[in-house]
Amino acid sequence: GVKKREVNVLVVGLNNSGKSTVVNKFKNEEERVAEIVPTVGFSVERFQNQNLAFTAFDMSGHGRYRDLWEHYYKDCNGIIFVIDSSDRLRLVVVKEELDLLLQHPDICNKKIPILFFANKMDSKEALSSVKIAAALGLDKIMDKPWHISASNALTGANIKNIQGIGMRRP
Ligand code: GDP
Secondary structure, eight states: OOOOOOEEEEEEOSTTSSHHHHHHHTOOTTOOEEEEEEETTEEEEEEEETTEEEEEEOOOTTTTTHHHHHTTSTTOSEEEEEEETTOGGGHHHHHHHHHHHHHSTTTTTOOOOEEEEEEOTTSTTOOOHHHHHHHHTGGGOOSSOEEEEEOBTTTTBTTSOGGGGTOOOO
16 A cells, blocks of 8 residues: 655753653643653653654663664655753753754754743743744754744643644644
């Protein structure tokens, strides 16, 4: 039969930013879910929603598992980058990881869209998406379509609008 074209969406960010909660908003009851743990300490969550294949993992652990997570960059068609907007202390770490991602040979030459979720917008400590965008230097991203949206993954507010940046089902 005709193979459906698959769109691979990477869901990345530091641990505790809300990736699993975001990913759960895209799941339907009947979705097959696979939790893969290739090695102790690094886990990858993958599932398929019609033609959208989601792969989520933490960019944490002092880059100990960098080789494992960079392996997923090759086939990626779009990125959802989740940021805990209340975690001001780690915003510099977020920027470091974002810069490494954008410079990576399997990412830097691709015009893939990036959607940033300034998540936990409900938190009293949360920085606005404008402040997060400035802190991360998003205005310097010229070669990829990107968008930042404040989100609340617990309620799903502003989460399901990934079509807005071109991550449509083909
Ligand atoms: P992950 O490690 O990036 O996958 O993060 P999780 O999805 O496990 O979320 C980490 C914690 O943050 C959990 O306790 C979530 O319930 C909580 N959380 C996720 N999104 C939000 C949000 O938008 N607002 C608030 N207040 N908490 C959130």
